[in-house]
Amino acid sequence: MKLKYTYFFFILLICYAPIVGIYLPKTHFGAGIPDIGPVRAISYITLIVFFIEIAINRIKIIVNKWIDIILLFSFIVTLSVWWSDYYSYNTSTLQSLLDSIFLPLFVAFVSINLFSSKEVIYKYIIHIIISGFCLSIFSIFQFIFKLSVVSGEIRSAATLGNPNILAIFLVLIIPCLLYAIDKSIIKPTVGWIVFLFILGGIICTVSRKGTATAILSIGIYSLLRKDWKKLIFWVFTILICGLLIVINPDIGQRYKEQRIETTFQGKFAMARAGIEMFKKHPFIGLGYKGYYENFGKYFPFSSKRKYDAHNEYVTALANYGIIGFIPFMCIFLYPILYAFKALRTVGLKKDMSILCIAIVIPFMVNIFFAGTAFYQQVLTSLFYTHTSFLFIEGD
Numbered sequence: 001m002k003l004k005y006t007y008f009f010f011i012l013l014i015c016y017a018p019i020v021g022i023y024l025p026k027t028h029f030g031a032g033i034p035d036i037g038p039v040r041a042i043s044y045i046t047l048i049v050f051f052i053e054i055a056i057n058r059i060k061i062i063v064n065k066w067i068d069i070i071l072l073f074s075f076i077v078t079l080s081v082w083w084s085d086y087y088s089y090n091t092s093t094l095q096s097l098l099d100s101i102f103l104p105l106f107v108a109f110v111s112i113n114l115f116s117s118k119e120v121i122y123k124y125i126i127h128i129i130i131s132g133f134c135l136s137i138f139s140i141f142q143f144i145f146k147l148s149v150v151s152g153e154i155r156s157a158a159t160l161g162n163p164n165i166l167a168i169f170l171v172l173i174i175p176c177l178l179y180a181i182d183k184s185i186i187k188p189t190v191g192w193i194v195f196l197f198i199l200g201g202i203i204c205t206v207s208r209k210g211t212a213t214a215i216l217s218i219g220i221y222s223l224l225r226k227d228w229k230k231l232i233f234w235v236f237t238i239l240i241c242g243l244l245i246v247i248n249p250d251i252g253q254r255y256k257e258q259r260i261e262t263t264f265q266g267k268f269a270m271a272r273a274g275i276e277m278f279k280k281h282p283f284i285g286l287g288y289k290g291y292y293e294n295f296g297k298y299f300p301f302s303s304k305r306k307y308d309a310h311n312e313y314v315t316a317l318a319n320y321g322i323i324g325f326i327p328f329m330c331i332f333l334y335p336i337l338y339a340f341k342a343l344r345t346v347g348l349k350k351d352m353s354i355l356c357i358a359i360v361i362p363f364m365v366n367i368f369f370a371g372t373a374f375y376q377q378v379l380t381s382l383f384y385t386h387t388s389f390l391f392i393e394g395d
Contacts, residue, residue: 002057003114009046010110011124014385015131017042018169018378019138019159039377043103050110062113064391066334070108070384073327074101077288080320084287093288104380111388118348121389122185125176128382129186132173133194135159136201139166143204156204165376167210168366170202172382174217175358179351182225199237209369213362221358224343267310267369273298274314278321285321294318308371315371332364335387348392356390359383 017039081087115121138158142148148156155163181191202210222231296305309315316328342353367373
């Protein structure tokens, strides 16, 4: 492997920094200068090491249409600060753009160049499974001992700080785990044990979207592999998990019909406000974080004056208008269309297409209901990494 040092730091960044990052110290340079934590530091190191190895080994850099789409969207988001009424190109905004937009873009770029063989992908899958297992243990431990309380409810967040982010992170790992079991990358017995822990970790987040998309991810993967026996097995497993959800009072209350109905009404109202914002500025939108800053104008009786839409599609429409919404959608639609075409192939290419579809569609569902999830570096970086497997040329 010519990019072995890049690979080392990349594994640290994607798989292990989310676990230990919260416990490691940050630098404090003073007012106006962003702190540099472990994730940010490893990101910078990985970037530097990547370009050094590319130069030393004279490796041809790979760039494809998907990277071009992400780059275009990143450029529009950055440009939207210019027409925003609330933000300027100061240190804080630039650091936010770097963390939420450009570092994930860099991860996608490195992934395309790094995962050039089956062996490299297999090694990575083992690491991300270990990461998911560790986070799941944290999640279950927090829930059992009631160590994580969010808005008065017991909800596990492990080391990621947010239950929904943890749930989505674990859902992104599920197709890789199922693939590892199918291909004996790990021992099947070990794989099933890890799977039960990850499923338990998701349930302990008490995230409705996380639980639903975990089921969706499993279903898509099993359906595309035409593994009917496992599909039936998953149905029974999910029914048992559903029973546990209903029985447990700390979890079941979030799944009550009245609670869900109220939640949907609120999300619908916020989405409708975003559409109204878009209608007023259809071409370029309100600019960077436009919805967040204008929330109070549409909900004058709310206790919150600034709030996100809890829907990334509405956020993209309101903030960036048509010019930003189209490339945003293409980030997801391009790999999905590419993957469905690749289903007609055989071998690793077909396997990666199944993996991609089982990752992208549930992620799209998640960001339909989640606020700012797409702009969380840890989530978007993982999503880009797993989606990049689709574009491997070797077998």
